[in-house]
Amino acid sequence: MTNRKSAALTTAASPAAKRPGRPRGAATQSPPTAEALLTRCIKCGSTERTAYRRTTETAHHGTKHGEPYTHIIRRWTSCAACGQHRVDMSHENRVSG
Numbered sequence: 001m002t003n004r005k006s007a008a009l010t011t012a013a014s015p016a017a018k019r020p021g022r023p024r025g026a027a028t029q030s031p032p033t034a035e036a037l038l039t040r041c042i043k044c045g046s047t048e049r050t051a052y053r054r055t056t057e058t059a060h061h062g063t064k065h066g067e068p069y070t071h072i073i074r075r076w077t078s079c080a081a082c083g084q085h086r087v088d089m090s091h092e093n094r095v096s097g
Contacts, residue, residue, distance in 0.1 A: 039088040041079035048080040049088075064091045 022028075038047040054076040061070050069091035078085045 036090075039086070041082060041084050041086065043084040044079060044082045046079055046081040049077045049086075050080055052077050052088075062091075067091075067093065069093045 039049070040047055041049075052075040056074045058072045058074075059070065060072050061068070063069070071092045071094055073090045073092060075088045075090075076085075077088060
């Protein structure tokens with residue numbers, strides 16, 4: 001007859017048990033970075049805003065400031081300082097993989 005505690009210890013310590021994290025010998029990779037400009041209120045110049053209320057995406061390609069883009073993103077918000085309503089627009093280059 002086996003003891004339950006010893007059976008649990010042997011299964012947990014088995015080499016076949018998966019461990020979380022990066023596999024041994026895998027190289028450390030830096031994730032890609034992107035620059036993002038803070039949007040400003042046209043009335044008071046503040047960068048503080050409320051939460052986005054609505055978001056739309058439009059598939060459209062072109063170049064903006066010399067950088068290619070494939071989608072235009074519009075986000076509706078308002079200024080947290082003065083209450084001015086605004087639409088923050090950004091251009092994203094999405095690479096299909």
